[in-house]
Amino acid sequence: MAKRAMLNCWLVAMWLWIQFRGHGWAGVRRSHAFKGLIPHFGYAERTGFRRYRSIEYIPPKSKLWSADDMALIFSGRYVVVHYEAIAVHTWATKEQALADHYFHGKARR
Numbered sequence: 001m002a003k004r005a006m007l008n009c010w011l012v013a014m015w016l017w018i019q020f021r022g023h024g025w026a027g028v029r030r031s032h033a034f035k036g037l038i039p040h041f042g043y044a045e046r047t048g049f050r051r052y053r054s055i056e057y058i059p060p061k062s063k064l065w066s067a068d069d070m071a072l073i074f075s076g077r078y079v080v081v082h083y084e085a086i087a088v089h090t091w092a093t094k095e096q097a098l099a100d101h102y103f104h105g106k107a108r109r
Contacts, residue, residue, distance in 0.1 A: 004075045009041045012057035012078075016043040033059065038071075050085035 017026040024045030030036035042056035059074040068075040091097040 006070075006073045006075055007057060008073050009057045009076075012055075013041040013043045016055060020045065027054075033064070047082070050088070051083065053080055053082045055080050 013026045017024060020043075024043055026041065026043055028039045028041050031038040031040040040056070040058075042054050044052055044054040046052045056079045057076050058079055059069045059076045063069045064071065089097075089100055091100060
């Protein structure tokens, strides 16, 4: 297997966003490996009605502080996740939206 380039998730997310001319979203979430202390970046784009996919560059598992993973730059893998919205609701107030989110549609309209 050929040696992969050392990159980080922010560089890959920005590269994808520029490559697709800003048609998608570059986003941030909390890292899994560092208990949410370090931000992790990814790219998402719409692929159809109520569908989108995200592309992330993730570090290798259990290789922190090795030649393949130096915390901020790493020789990682690309993960593509496809999502589909099941339902879309709109609400007049924040309380109704939170009730729908946490109690699965049992809020009154």
